[in-house]
Amino acid sequence: MSSLITRVKRNQIAQLIAKGKRLDGRGLTDIREIKVEQGIIERAEGSARVLLGRTEVMVGTKIETGEPFSDTPNEGVLTVNAELVPLASSTFEPGPPDENSIELARIVDRGIRESKAIDVEKLCIEPGKKVFVVFVDVYVLNHDGNFIDASALAAVAALLNTKMPNYEVKEGEVKMKSGYVPLPMKRHPITVTFAKINDKLIVDPWLEEEQVMDARFSMAIDDDGNICAIQKGGSGYFTPQMVLEAAKIAKEKTEEIRKKLKW
């Protein structure tokens, strides 16, 4: 973003931030209001919609049976895909996933995978042959900045809401039984994103801030306050001191969110 308008806007935003203020009235480390709704798509095995301010993300999960990876024969498979749907923003275009949606999918995936959120060993039906495959599809419906945190949150909310088919093994045969059991979840990773504008860090950037930021930085924190995934993005840089400061803020912020959501 380098048009004259964004440069003017950038100055305005940077001047406000220097005074500890933001365009939308938040403090530098305040997160926008979070709303989580679960179970909104009946046809999906699990679903959730998250509103982070005006950013809106829907996640649906589907469960199928399939083959495990050869290096993890006793574990179910997690597959995350993300779509930046064209109706969400004038800057999203139809077509195959671009690097932004692939990066988003991989950030969401990393948070869930590295925190060991799903008890994947319980998704094994027959070691080496048959396991449950969990598909997590992230759908960004309205882009008003920081769809990373909203997507990560919606993905975990949808997984918590996911039912999987009930089955039993009789004489070596797998038989599906009626009814469903909840997807075995162990952890609830929460992701917090920072933006750097000039030499200041802000939490949960909204669209206008994202358009003028130098770089961003997302951190997933697990239930014990450990860091489980990080991704820096954007063409700017961070100093080592900023990164370490951000880690501390991220820990506090996720505790705050965790309390609100009772995760």
Added chain:
Amino acid sequence: MSQKPEKLIDKKGLRLDGRKPDELRKIKIEVGVLSNADGSAYIEQGKNKILAAVYGPRELHPKHLALADRMVIRCRYHMAPFSVQERKSPAPSRREVELSKVIRESLEPSIFLEYYPRTGIDVFIEVLQADGSTRCASITAASVAIADAGIPMRDLVVACSAGKVDDTIVLDLMDEEDKLGMADVPVAFMPNANAITLLQMDGTLSLEEFETAVNLSLEGCKKIYAMQKEALRAKYVLLKEDEE
């Protein structure tokens, strides 16, 4: 497939390849290895063998990608099908798309993009053999290749990983440590600007462990930075002597 080792660090505190926790692998950097490219570099780090080439600044195609006030960088990180144990399909994977993006973003802050409006450079990275921390070695080589192309830079970008293996924080993860270890933190750094330009992590680390890992990888970066400069000097001092 080789057998899974039970322990990644032995009783003496040494790693699978005999390194101490804070020791780098053997690194070799060569500059100007490809005659067609405007700049190129080759790096060996452990068993990693990676080529980086830079073309440009040149006119961008398609032209609508050009920017009026600065140069555009494009980057492709790609792994050769024979670079890993099981053949990798040559089509770009999602991992490669993501890495191409984060590597590009790690190099952008180092270049005076505004000196070359309406142009572009292409950075091509081919991993010929992978041995863990390929993104870091790729960045180290790509930055040297950009310098070799004579593009004005604020500083070289150097990258190194740290991680957690058998509850110990170690420097410069090799393949087995990357796959079986507890955490991996790749960092790219511009030492003179005190700027981190790439930071990723996966695994589990407490805040204290994260701080230790970042500081350790920055130490590693500084050591590799000296090797980058040495490699550039080796080529250009020789050239100068030839002319004289």
